[in-house]
Amino acid sequence: MKETRTYPLNAWYAIAWDHEVGRTLLARTVCDSPVVLYRRADGRVTALADACWHRLVPLSMGQLVGDEIQCGYHGIRYDSDGRATHMPAQETINPSACVRSHPVVERHRYVWIWPGEPALADPDLVPDMHWNDDPAWAGDGTTIRTECDYRLVLDNLMDLTHETFLHGGSIGNAELNEVPFEVTHTDTTVTVSRWMHGIQAPPFWAAQLAERFPDYSGPVDRWQIIRFERPSTICIDVGVAKAGTGAPEGDRGQGVNGYVLNTITPETERASHYFWAFARDYQLGDQRVTTQLREGVSGVFFEDETMLNAQQRAIEANPDYDFYNLNIDAGGMWVRRLLDRMVAAEAGL
Numbered sequence: 001m002k003e004t005r006t007y008p009l010n011a012w013y014a015i016a017w018d019h020e021v022g023r024t025l026l027a028r029t030v031c032d033s034p035v036v037l038y039r040r041a042d043g044r045v046t047a048l049a050d051a052c053w054h055r056l057v058p059l060s061m062g063q064l065v066g067d068e069i070q071c072g073y074h075g076i077r078y079d080s081d082g083r084a085t086h087m088p089a090q091e092t093i094n095p096s097a098c099v100r101s102h103p104v105v106e107r108h109r110y111v112w113i114w115p116g117e118p119a120l121a122d123p124d125l126v127p128d129m130h131w132n133d134d135p136a137w138a139g140d141g142t143t144i145r146t147e148c149d150y151r152l153v154l155d156n157l158m159d160l161t162h163e164t165f166l167h168g169g170s171i172g173n174a175e176l177n178e179v180p181f182e183v184t185h186t187d188t189t190v191t192v193s194r195w196m197h198g199i200q201a202p203p204f205w206a207a208q209l210a211e212r213f214p215d216y217s218g219p220v221d222r223w224q225i226i227r228f229e230r231p232s233t234i235c236i237d238v239g240v241a242k243a244g245t246g247a248p249e250g251d252r253g254q255g256v257n258g259y260v261l262n263t264i265t266p267e268t269e270r271a272s273h274y275f276w277a278f279a280r281d282y283q284l285g286d287q288r289v290t291t292q293l294r295e296g297v298s299g300v301f302f303e304d305e306t307m308l309n310a311q312q313r314a315i316e317a318n319p320d321y322d323f324y325n326l327n328i329d330a331g332g333m334w335v336r337r338l339l340d341r342m343v344a345a346e347a348g349l
Contacts, residue, residue: 006151006269007031008342009116011231012126013265014275015104016111017143021045025069027060029267031115035102036060040067046080047113049100053084059099108132110263110275116346127233131259131279138284140294141261141277144305148312150232150264150272151336156304157234157262158192158331160224166307167300173202175222183330190228190338192331197221198243204296205240208256211289212282219243220255226331230338236260257281260297270312276301 015028016037026037027050034050036059050058052071062072068085070077076097077086084097103114103121108129114121131137146153156162163172173196181194201209201220209216221244225237241247241255258280265273278297283289315321325333 005031005343006149006339007266008231008339008346010114010120010346011116011342012105012112012114012121013232014110014263014273015047015113015265017275018106018109018111021111023064025060025062025064027058028273030113030273031266032268033115034058034060035113036069037104037111038064038069040080044080045104045106045111047102047104047111048078048080048082049102051099052076053097053099109277127229127263129233129235129261129263131235132261132277134279136284137259137279137281138290139258139261139277139279140290141275142294142298144274144276144301145267146272146274146305147270147309148272149270149315150266151339152308152311153262153264153272153274153304154228154232154234154335155329155332156308157236158190158226158228158335159328160194160226160236161328166303169203170296170300171202171204173199175199181328183334185334185338188230188338190331190334192224192226194224195221195248196223197248201240204300205256208258208280208293209240209242212256213242213254216242221245221247223247228331228335228338230335231342232265233263235262258293270316274301274305 009031013030015030020026021037022039028035035047036050037045037047039045050060052059054074054076057071057073059069059071062070065077068077068079075088076084078099079085082099082101084093087093103118105112105123105126107126109132112126161176164174164176175196179194179196181192184191198219199222220240222240226234228234237259239255239257241252245254247255258278261277263275267273278293
C-alpha cells in the first residue's frame with residue numbers, strides 16, 4: 001500500500017447492497033484490496049481476501065463447497081475465517097495457509113466492510129443511513145462505479161450550487177447561488193445548510209409537490225441540509241413546502257421531504273463505488289412513485305458521473321495543478337481536513 005493513500009482504512013465502507021450477496025461468489029475491490037463475498041448457509045456474510053495463499057489466484061474464480069471456498073485452480077479450501085481446511089494430494093495442512101478475513105456488518109440495506117485493523121471494527125461506527133430501511137420512509141437506489149477519486153464525489157455532494165448549471169432542467173434553480181449557507185462541523189461530521197424562501201420550485205420538486213398537492217402551484221420554501229459522516233457518507237435532507245407554512249420552523253406537513261442517501265467506497269485511488277438511494281416520507285405504498293424517483297435521480301446522477309469522470313481525466317493530465325477554493329467549497333474543504341486527519345493518524349503522523 002502506498003504511504004500517500006488518500007483514504008483511511010480503519011473505517012466502515014459499503015461494499016454491496018444486501019441483495020447482491022448470496023450463495024454465488026461476488027468479487028469487489030475496496031481500498032485497492034480485492035475481496036470475495038458470499039453468504040453462508042446461516043445467512044451471515046463472509047468477506048475474504050480474493051487471492052489464494054498458494055498461487056494468488058482469485059478465489060472468486062472458484063466455488064462454494066458448503067460454507068467453504070474451493071480455489072478454482074488447485075482445489076485448496078478455506079473456511080469462513082480464511083483458514084485452509086483441505087489441500088490436494090496431502091493430509092497435512094500447512095499452518096500458514098490462510099487468507100485474510102474482513103469484519104462485515106449488514107445495516108441499512110448495505111453490507112459494510114472494515115478494510116483496516118480488525119480489532120478496531122466497532123459496529124457502532126457504521127454511518128447512520130436508517131432512512132433506507134425505516135418503515136416511515138420509502139425509496140430505492142442503485143450503484144454507480146465512477147472512474148474518479150472518491151473525494152471528488154464528496155466535493156460534488158457537499159457543494160450543491162453546481163445544480164444550477166449541471167442540473168438546470170431538473171433540480172437546479174438560480175436561488176442556489178443567491179442565498180447564504182451555513183457550515184458547521186465536529187470531529188467526525190460536516191453539515192452545510194441552505195434555505196430558499198418564497199421561490200419557484202424547480203421542475204423535479206414541482207412535480208413531487210403536485211403528487212401530494214395537485215391544486216397548488218404557488219411559491220415554495222426549499223431546503224438542503226447536507227450532512228457528511230466520515231469517512232464517506234453524505235445524507236442530504238431535501239424538500240419543498242408551500243411558502244410560509246412553517247417549514248423553516250420544523251413543520252413540513254405542507255410539503256414533500258426526501259433524503260438523498262450517498263455512501264462512496266474507494267475502489268482504487270481513481271475509481272469508486274457510489275451507493276445511493278432516494279427515500280421519501282409521502283405516498284409510501286406507491287411503487288410507481290418509487291420507480292419514477294429512482295429513474296429520475298439516476299438521470300441527474302448520470303450528469304454528475306460524466307462531469308466527475310472528465311474532471312478526473314483533467315487532473316491526471318495536470319498532475320502539478322492545485323485546486324483553487326471559493327466560499328462555496330467550505331463544506332468540502334472541511335471534509336478533506338477530516339479525511340486527512342484520519343489518514344495521518346493511521347500513518348502515525
